[in-house]
Amino acid sequence: MDQELAPFILFTEHHVRPETPHLKLELALGSKLTEDSGCHVLATIHRAGDSHEEPCIFRWGRHDATAAFLLFHHTPDGLRKIEIASEPPSAAVQAPLVVDGWGISVRELAPGGRVRSMITLPKRYRTELVSGEKYELVWPGGEIAIWDWGTEKQHAGRELGVKSPKICLPAARATLEFNKFGQATEGRGSPPPISASERIPGAPIMSVMLECNKNVPQAGVADVKISVVYEAPAGSPAITFHSLPFQSWYGPREGYRLYRRRANAWESIEDDTTGFMIVDDPDVSIHVSQHEDFASLQPGQTWTSSDRLQGQGLGALPDDMNVGDVFRYVFKGVELDWWDWGDSSDHAETIVKLPCFIKGRVVDPKDNGGRPKLKVPASNSIEFTIV
Template sequence: MSKADNLSPFIKIGKNDLTPATPRLFLEMKAKPELSLTLPYKIEFILRRAKKDGSNRPCIFRWSPDINGFSPSGLILLRHADSSDSDGGLETCDVNHPKPLKFLSEDSILVDGQNAHLCELAPGGEARFTASLPARYYQALRAGEMYTVLYPGSEVAMWDWGTIKEHLGKEMKARAALMIPGGARVSFTVRAEEAPWPGRSGYEAQHGFEMANLAEQQWRRDEARKGMRIIEGWPAPFGPEDRVPGAPILTVELKCAPTISLMGEGAVTVKAHTYTGQVCAVKLKVTYTGQVCGPNGPASHTATTRPITFRSWSVVAGLHEDVREGFDFFRRRGGSGSSSEEQPWEPCDVHEEGCEGFQIYDGPDVAVRVVEDEDFTTLQPGESWTTTRYLHSPTRSHFPADTAVGDVFLYGFCGAWVEWWDWGGAEEHADTVVMLPCWIAGRVVDPRDNGRRPKLIVPHAEPVEFRIVE
């Protein structure tokens, strides 16, 4: 039995029930295939009018997700008897709806240009609505189960031919019902968040379930952002748990202006597109905390007064020998305010500094004295080394060619493996020499094992975020 056949007993209005001499409207619903029990679940409703339905005139009608969707006569919640089979048996779930809205029984309305939920469609036109599934539906859901939210069809009595402008100041009366056939649906699997939001219970008690869902969504976004988990399925960055016992602890901090203007005297061309505007510089600070990594997390770290010397270049080179190394750059297109939050993050290409320029691979290795080379740094406990990464300047840009005002960018450090480091400062290492490949921008080749000292991992840093302005 097909899924359509399974749903047919629940559909109240079909295509054969359409009223003659009325516009032909059809509904489509879209949503994600997974619902979290403590996050908003947004459903997009798309009402389309047929290109040919016997009239070239526009029509106006009253319809909204709240009135015609999330109401006692609206959407039906169905549970799949077998959660692994989307075509399996279905059973109706009870939803505790409030009393119907009073104006549903009105016989007429005065069109004044401010009427809520009044839509206008020409032949072939469409209207889109987005709404979150109300709390009362969540009360009927269980984690691990599959559900379908089905639109059974509805009658729209408040409609007329013409435009809203043509009806301004006039009374619109209920008439022969405009039928919107059922069948539109979304299906999803329900899950519970593995790590609960610590502030959930207190916030929900004060603000209610739906506001708590929004607040938890923002909290989880912030946590994902801090942890550089920007896109689901993206390689996880190096974290504090990747530090190796016995190695010194280095931390990284990024800073950047919150807005970048594309207007200005400078100019740069990327893929035949010329950019102008201010320099976009991200300052990176690497700090030696004066601690040695312990075997059991932060509580086991020990303090030290010993300085360290290390190859600071390796922190920013982004060689990507491990997919978790380097820098990630993401864009969220257009919009402003809360609307931009709904746009997905998209990865942007970044040409890493360690891989730039012409490289000779068949020359002899190069001997480098670490205290004299700019790519090596000595730090005392509490000291920092700083550098700057340029994402946009008059000579080059990492911005995509179609960057526009309103775009939001996020730039983050994913972590690094520092292949050479040692205890001691400039005096201790006055005669220390390491061998680099002939092209320089590569790992230390001798000593290849860093004298068997513990591997130095620098965890990711909280990313910086900035918006493109005029």
């Protein structure tokens, strides 16, 4: 760390305690962002050489990371700290927890090992970033209070609490340069949605319909019904498909978009949900006929889901919305990562592999078994007014 950052650093490698695991944090940021991308941080925790041979487990999750990050702007006069509103302290971060094998904030590290997590920076950071400028994202160093020696398996069903001395996680930093970042207006700067003309011959035909109340209370929520229809004549084969893309996919031409009317334009609204997921555990094998993120449809049938839009920091609606604001919501389309002919009984033994965090694209088979790509075009757009 250079001298300009030194006054802001809380813990360095000199604070590492010999009777604890020696951990080191590395941060990596994408060098280019567009109006359709989030600001994602790849956080890698290494366990360096120490005098202990046994594995360790510890708690380090989304709140631990995002609550402590500092942001600095490179200026002609040096680094300038940007004041970011802090999250309220979470009592759960320091509270004991029961190791159940499902908590994504509980990590295990053997000597020389590493664990990686992908963190999405909250909107309060992203709104400070200006196109063409350079920034430093800094972890000032911190302590991990919830930890112990051993493996998750050894601690299964047991309470993991505060252990003394605490683990020191020294300071780390990452540099970020912006080529383009900002809010988009519909039809300008953002890639067009997928159109029906892009459907691939030989693949099933699917369409999406959205429904929502026309009026939404300012303190309420907008519940959106999502209907996915398999358009095929009677006698056509059934299909089984990965349904998750219709719920949470996001890309330049995929996923859901929320817009607010400003004068004669539609302003893109960015979801302020903070993400955190483990990205380096082994892929998971699942039976498509038994998993909640896969579905089967007969010709003409509909698969339904829902999305909830709400404000007050709980969802996609902005906190500064007012009575009279008009919003538009649309599904831009999607290219399914996995589908096949046949219903759930035909696929009773079909196994695919998903990434360790489950809510991702099918990783095996990578090419969907050579079947034609299934492109689903954009849905209708729905509009609602805050009352």
